Amino acid sequence: MSIMEKAEELAEEIVNSSEYEELKAKEEAMQADEDAQELLQQYQAQQQRAQMAQMNGQQPGEDLQQEMQSLQSKMQENEKVKSFMEAQQEFNKVMETVNQVISSALQDEEEEEQAEA
Incomplete structure (x- = not known):
């Protein structure tokens, strides 16, 4: 599987996450207010x-x-704005964790390459 296919798979998982769904629902509620x-x-x-x-x-x-x-x-x-901001923080935590996992894997790979050199 190519990198782009994996990226698309990850994006799909993120879009289907409860955090993203909550964010979108809170955003819609806020926009209606x-x-x-x-x-x-x-x-x-x-x-x-x-x-x-x-x-x-x-x-x-x-x-x-x-x-x-x-x-x-x-x-x-404002309850709608407050709820949206809280959902946004939760979603941001998910994205930060995803980025940390990717960064950690890259850093581990670099350290392995330096150890082999």
Whole structure:
């Protein structure tokens, strides 16, 4: 089996995982909630402002930082957003573990090759 076939198989397993299914369900629920969407749009707009400031060599102003913190608090209070963020964290853990397994196998292979040399 080729590397690409294995990658496709892994991708299919990830898509069929309970963590991914939970993430997609929570994302759909969040997108159906108008309050959640409004909060996300406001937060993304503030994030863009902060990124633009940084790209121009400036630090985001204290007002912008306070606004972002306020929006983050509101997002945590919104049950749909909070559930989505928790599901996203769980899915990210799965992906980190997958990456660690791959990295570990590659590192073990390199160490074996160096030992043989």
